[in-house]
Amino acid sequence: MNAIDFSRRQFLVGTGTVAGGFTLAFNIMGNEALALSATPEVNAWVVIKPDDTVIIRIARVEMGQGTLTGLAQLVSEELEADWSKVTTEYPTPGENLARKRVWGNFQTAGSQGIRQSADYVRKGGAAARMMLMQAAANQWKVPVEELTVSKGVITHEKTKRKLSYGKVAAAAAKLEAPKDVALKDPKSWTIAGKPLHRLNQVGKTNGKQIYSIDHTMPGMLNAAIRDCPIFGGKIKSVDSSKAEKMPGVKKIVRFDQAVAVVADTWWRAKTALEAVKIEYDGGEHANLDSKAIAATLRAGLDAPEAFVGNSNGDAHSAIVGAVKKVEAVYSVPYQNHATMEPMNATAVWTPEKCEVWTATQNAEAALATASKAAGLPLDKCDIYRMDLGGGFGRRATSQDFVAQAITIAKELPGTPVKLIWSREEDMAHGCYHPITQCKMTGGLDADGNLVGLHMRISGQSIQATIRPEGLEPNGRDPFTFQGLNAGGAEGAFGYTIPNLLIDHAMRNPPVRPGFWRGVNNNQNAIYLESFIDELAHEAGKDPLEFRRALMKNHPKHLAVLNAVAEKAGWGTPAPAGVYRGLAQHMGYGSYVAACAEVSVSDKGELKVLRIVAATDCGHAVNPHQIDGQIAGSFAYGLGAALMQEITVKDGRIEQENFDTYPILRMEDMPKVETIIMPSGGFWGGVGEPTIFVAAPAVLNAIYAATGKRVRNLPIKNTDLRKA
Amino acid sequence: MIKLNINGKVHSLNVEPDTPLLWAIREQIGLTGTKYGCGVAQCGACSVEIDGQVVRSCSMPVSAVTEKQKIVTIEGMTSKITAALQKAWLDLDVPQCGYCQSGQLMAATALLKTIPNPTDAEIKREMSNICRCGTYNRISAGIKQAASALRA
CATH class of the missing domain: 3.30.365.10 (Aldehyde oxidase/xanthine dehydrogenase, molybdopterin binding domain)
Structure with a gap:
């Protein structure tokens, strides 16, 4: 399956290099990497901190299916990392775009997260390992062939010297990427192929995991929406006079065939929305059954x-x-997909910039959607990926919730607005x-x-x-x-x-x-x-x-x-x-x-x-x-x-x-x-x-x-x- | 002003009396481990304890709870039972997306309080929370593992 948003075509320019081969791109210091670790990367896939923490960049998204752990296993395998020190982070689609799609496709649908990126993420891990070992060889002034590595520790057997990855990562980051990268035979895997525990599980047992719906920002307002439930129907009239006076209500926004209420809390927004009287013109499908x-x-x-x-x-x-x-x-x-977490997104819009925090299976499609809805170029927008309370294809098929959140946020420039669909809205506007x-x-x-x-x-x-x-x-x-x-x-x-x-x-x-x-x-x-x-x-x-x-x-x-x-x-x-x-x-x-x-x-x-x-x-x-x-x-x-x-x-x-x-x-x-x-x-x-x-x-x-x-x-x- | 005792602390809230406890907990107190799933007490993602009884907080107005009643959310669950369940959840890798798991753990805690050694049939009967990822069999195994650990 290639469930790509229609508007994503503009990303296809230049993807040949990503799809066909592997590019090691290096971080430009002082870059736009808002969401990424500040530590210089070894390459696009691997960051190693001085304390030996390994951060693996994940292009696909975790929604319960285990892709995040599986991809980290594949990179770690080739990297020869110490699995107990592995963490992950998501690059943003804006960063991907700025770096000529160095992380390839972000789409997480069609059971493709691992099978369609296994080759290049493993090469990313292998290349990083080669650079780290070369950096150690340079420091010791010995041929790299004399070194071995296991669990993130490089050893020079002849002189009994050892260096952990964290000690050579900064030097490795300055090296050129190797041209020829060989991958392990899966038969020799020790991390990949094993029934390891999933990463990021503790927060899912104690309420600490932050999903998109949980995102908060200083000064954030909340929005509830009712889009026309009739296929092809139109709004005939809206009477929001009662809702406007209800507690906490800040703004009532009407756009396309939807009415949204913005309030200090979502519950107040939803309550006020229910008090808005909306009449519809059913249109040509009004009697469809x-x-x-x-x-x-x-x-x-x-x-x-x-x-x-x-x-x-x-x-x-x-x-x-x-x-x-x-x-x-x-x-x-x-x-209907009926994900446990209903559709939602938090957007901040100014005439210069638009940022969105959301649960999406395709952050690149969400970025394209954001650019269109915000009326801003792609490089003035970005999407920060939050954990998904389920996807199942819904959050890959359409980024409609992103467009809506931005359209509402545009009415309140500079104010973060979190749009949450009610379950009823989710049931009525599925894909x-x-x-x-x-x-x-x-x-x-x-x-x-x-x-x-x-x-x-x-x-x-x-x-x-x-x-x-x-x-x-x-x-x-x-x-x-x-x-x-x-x-x-x-x-x-x-x-x-x-x-x-x-x-x-x-x-x-x-x-x-x-x-x-x-x-x-x-x-x-x-x-x-x-x-x-x-x-x-x-x-x-x-x-x-x-x-x-x-x-x-x-x-x-x-x-x-x-x-x-x-x-x-x-x-x-x-x-x-x-x-x-x-x-x-x-x-x-x-x-x-x-x-x-x-x-x-x-x-x-x-x-x-x-x-x-x-x-x-x-x-x-x-x-x-x-x-x-x-x-x-x-x-x-x-x-x-x-x-x-x-x-x-x-x-x-x-x-x-x-x-x-x-x-x-x-x-x-x-x-x-x-x-x-x-x-x-x-x-x-x-x-x-x-x-x-x-x-x-x-x-x-x-x-x-x-x-x-x-x-x-x-x-x-x-x-x-x-x- | 409505006063609620949540996780051992009394909070004064400026909310309408018909505000569901769920949204008071999430939006006023800022505890987001309790989830919104359906709003009609169908899915159980919003489960909390009130005086030891598991309640679906999306359908419980704050006005129905007094200051004297002790509300406990997933963040405040510190009993041996919950700890044993959390450990089993991690051992067996129960969560997939994890969104429903706060509620599942609240329901599982309530189950082990009343039936310390539940059979498969009792687990099936008592655990009615929805998990869209379909982690039910591991939830069931997790409950049995926790029950066994608590007996040891």
């Missing part, structure tokens, strides 16, 4: 025109000529997981072999709405086919089917879509893996054996599937009343599979008891964190599959809070057993991939338990009592 959206998508299922994602042979003829034709229609609704339907058609021969498959997706393209430049010239959205591609390292289809057609009839309702953990892989895996299961049953074959026959040419896909089948005991009797289902998929560079165990009571109550999950992510930088991501991704994916849907009525989102958009809680969390099986030679993501297989494995287990095929999500809308 989920039924109408579903009808639009349904028409796409048989539309003659569609974008092709993957095809070989002649699927139509093969299916028509098949002994048995199987057809099924599925649907997956809109979902929702796109809505789709899918018609699956398959043909079986007399022996139950799959001879043809047509997968017709109908529904929303994320890029068409939020990032149209990401579409191909003919209008096709390649992201729609995540995990369904004919090949490639990102998301390859795991079956060989003699006649195959996967296509997409694009239908774009006026509801803003976004990149939601797993993105299009989620529904693609639900559709494909449910239907493969249906075909297996229609063919009278075991779902595992049916898949294996189609997966002979896809050994990595097959390996994870086999691993979960074996660990879960597929083919052996399950405990009484327990039923199993399988699923596999590949996305964001990783191969994943799951076997779910469920029970369904006579009353139709579903319990997801256990999920065995496997991932081959190439290299596993921190297995303990990967284990956490797998369990967490299941909580996110199962919540959606079991109970969540965002629906539309009267041109707006119906759900307002967690009472109507329930989140999976402890009581519904299954036992999760993980198999982390990195096969080496490639880098796959871990934050998202396992989410793909959570829902389809459960859906297939429900069928095994009840004989009922749930084809429309969420599952709660289907009566699971045995027919």
Whole structure:
């Protein structure tokens, strides 16, 4: 995924050097480094203080997924650092821009934090190590080849002399960067690849961790906002006469189709906002509802025109000529990210400068957004990254909260203003997981072999709405086919089917879509893996054996599937009343599979008891964190599959809070057993991939338990009592 | 003026009586470990103790609390139980984003006070706070580890 804000194109100038190679840039003394340590850096990635504290610069952002610790492990590994002395800091996008993007891409989405920067951050650590050792060699006047290093201490064995990194860092900083930087064989890793504790955990257990929503500044005011809840609607009238007189209110700001109240505290701002009477002109979508959206998508299922994602042979003829034709229609609704910490940002604007403190998954996009909203050039703006109370793609898709905070702050030049969305605002103005339907058609021969498959997706393209430049010239959205591609390292289809057609009839309702953990892989895996299961049953074959026959040419896909089948005991009797289902998929560079165990009571109550999950992510930088991501991704994916849907009525989102958009809680969390099986030679993501297989494995287990095929999500809308 | 005893200290606050305790704690006292998640007592991120009982502070107006009642936020949780839970949280790397964990630890403390040796089923029943990162299984393991450490 490349979820880059539309406005970020201006950053693309000169990125070739960053993407293609490694540049060591040196700190210009007295520079703009507001957020960075004052100690001179060894290079852009590494600062070592005289007391041997190692500060590793992190370009990507931590939002719970563990990227910060993983990246620090990779740099530390090559640096030969003492892990107990490692801390981190975030450069700002302004600093990155001023230094010709020496830190590369800041975007933290698409499970790319580690896999797409592992090479250059490791080179940063290795180069710093070489410079530190050279500085020691220079000081001792010995050849650098005679030195060894371990845990941040350089040793000259012949003379038994030792120097810690902190003693030579200042001299190292003045050296030229090495041209040839070799990286370690992952087999020799001692820091990377190990299940180390995460950094920055203590503050998350004692209330001391400062998230974006907690940021304060002297003289800061607080803002609450209500943006027009109707898609395409406009404000007709605003009566703020009562709100203006309420305690603490400083200013009422109306812009675009939003009304914001600025007050001394956020609670007073929110209370006053509720007293503002706003009338809307609903516009052309005023009567839009989920039924109408579903009808639009349904028409796409048989539309003659569609974008092709993957095809070989002649699927139509093969299916028509098949002994048995199987057809099924599925649907997956809109979902909201619903991060625990609602959207927020603190902005200070003056005619000369604009600064923002916020939780964002893409600080460079936030900077571009800030520049536009502030009416100031990029180099007069900056973004200070705060800890995120969850991201899941929401804070990558749109920086709308940054634009709003600045627009409000512009009304109060020089005064810091913190804008916080209420949960209700967050629910109404999400960037929702796109809505789709899918018609699956398959043909079986007399022996139950799959001879043809047509997968017709109908529904929303994320890029068409939020990032149209990401579409191909003919209008096709390649992201729609995540995990369904004919090949490639990102998301390859795991079956060989003699006649195959996967296509997409694009239908774009006026509801803003976004990149939601797993993105299009989620529904693609639900559709494909449910239907493969249906075909297996229609063919009278075991779902595992049916898949294996189609997966002979896809050994990595097959390996994870086999691993979960074996660990879960597929083919052996399950405990009484327990039923199993399988699923596999590949996305964001990783191969994943799951076997779910469920029970369904006579009353139709579903319990997801256990999920065995496997991932081959190439290299596993921190297995303990990967284990956490797998369990967490299941909580996110199962919540959606079991109970969540965002629906539309009267041109707006119906759900307002967690009472109507329930989140999976402890009581519904299954036992999760993980198999982390990195096969080496490639880098796959871990934050998202396992989410793909959570829902389809459960859906297939429900069928095994009840004989009922749930084809429309969420599952709660289907009566699971045995027919 | 409304007076509140928070973490052992009495604060005089100039707030409207219907101000939720959560926002008084965050904006008036400046203790930000107690989080806003939903405002309707659904998620539990705002959990605090009042006289030893865990309460969702987003839905509790300050006027409903008297000066004599002892409010304790995550920053003021110094009991052996909370310390054991915090240690288990770090041992097992429970937090991901961490935003909900103040509330989870408040809820877990309340659980171990009433059920010192909870079963899996009891943990599932009693722990109703939302974690969007899905750290539930490690929360459960953390509670059991802390319970075990407290018995030792």
